[in-house]
Amino acid sequence: MDNKNSYKNRISEVPKKPGVYLHSDINKNVIYVGKAISLNDRLKFYFSDPKDVTPKVSELISKIDDFDYIVTDSEQEALLLENQLIKKYQPKYNARLKDDKSYPYIKITKSEKFPKVLLTRNPNIKDKNKYFGPYTSVSSVRQTLDLLSKFFSLSNL
Numbered sequence: 001m002d003n004k005n006s007y008k009n010r011i012s013e014v015p016k017k018p019g020v021y022l023h024s025d026i027n028k029n030v031i032y033v034g035k036a037i038s039l040n041d042r043l044k045f046y047f048s049d050p051k052d053v054t055p056k057v058s059e060l061i062s063k064i065d066d067f068d069y070i071v072t073d074s075e076q077e078a079l080l081l082e083n084q085l086i087k088k089y090q091p092k093y094n095a096r097l098k099d100d101k102s103y104p105y106i107k108i109t110k111s112e113k114f115p116k117v118l119l120t121r122n123p124n125i126k127d128k129n130k131y132f133g134p135y136t137s138v139s140s141v142r143q144t145l146d147l148l149s150k151f152f153s154l155s156n157l
Contacts, residue, residue: 007067011044011047012040014040015071017038018036018039018072018073018074019039019069019078020072020078020082021033021035021042021043021070023046023060024065024067025063025064026065028065028066029092031064031091031092031093032060032064032091032093033082033086033094035082037075046061046064059093076134079134083102102121102122103135104121104134105121105123105131105135106120106132106135106141106145107130108131110129117145117148119145
């Protein structure tokens with residue numbers, strides 16, 4: 001935005017709720033997608049002349065011309081939406097999540113006589129299975145599954 005005051009005025013209307021924000025450049029290209037517990041607080045950060053930022057973040061801030069945001073019901077929903085939007089727009093300043101990987105979930109099957117506990121990256125909310133996640137660390141999910149296997153003598157993990 002040419003006018004920092006206009007940006008600041010718009011930020012004052014942004015709720016202090018979880019959600020996803022999109023920064024765009026002067027050509028209206030989405031250059032960064034982020035999630036926040038408080039959209040208002042996070043967007044204020046970008047125009048508060050933050051100190052101690054990396055050169056990459058400083059460059060990003062200098063390229064921001066406009067923003068948009070989407071309010072979500074939870075931080076978890078924001079995490080999922082952020083992932084989808086990064087894959088859709090492939091923003092220049094989002095290094096992580098650009099690949100085709102998705103967040104891991106723990107899946108408990110309900111269709112077998114003996115339910116299985118599995119790691120999946122593709123939850124299907126329409127099936128009858130129970131899903132927990134998303135998680136940001138695959139290694140943590142694997143550790144959790146290993147512990148479940150040991151404590152409950154599960155053979156399918």
